[in-house]
Amino acid sequence: MSESTVQAGGTARDEKSRKGLFARIALFVRQVVAELKKVVSPTRSELMTYTAVVLVFVVVVMIFVSVLDYVIGRGVLALFG
Numbered sequence: 001m002s003e004s005t006v007q008a009g010g011t012a013r014d015e016k017s018r019k020g021l022f023a024r025i026a027l028f029v030r031q032v033v034a035e036l037k038k039v040v041s042p043t044r045s046e047l048m049t050y051t052a053v054v055l056v057f058v059v060v061v062m063i064f065v066s067v068l069d070y071v072i073g074r075g076v077l078a079l080f081g
Contacts, residue, residue, distance in 0.1 A: 019027075042050065
């Protein structure tokens, strides 16, 4: 059996490798457009809620890092004087 003979149960990899560059790019663009059609924009109230959650989280992380920095700084100062 020669290499040019294709079996009926060819794999998806064989089929993809036969497509040209532009066919793969076109497929990618079609898939991107299809996914973008599924996107739903948040309402104003949802956007305000999400923004508030992010800001509160950032403030909490800032406080945590500041406390950690203070504790480590005091520890280094006590250790190395």
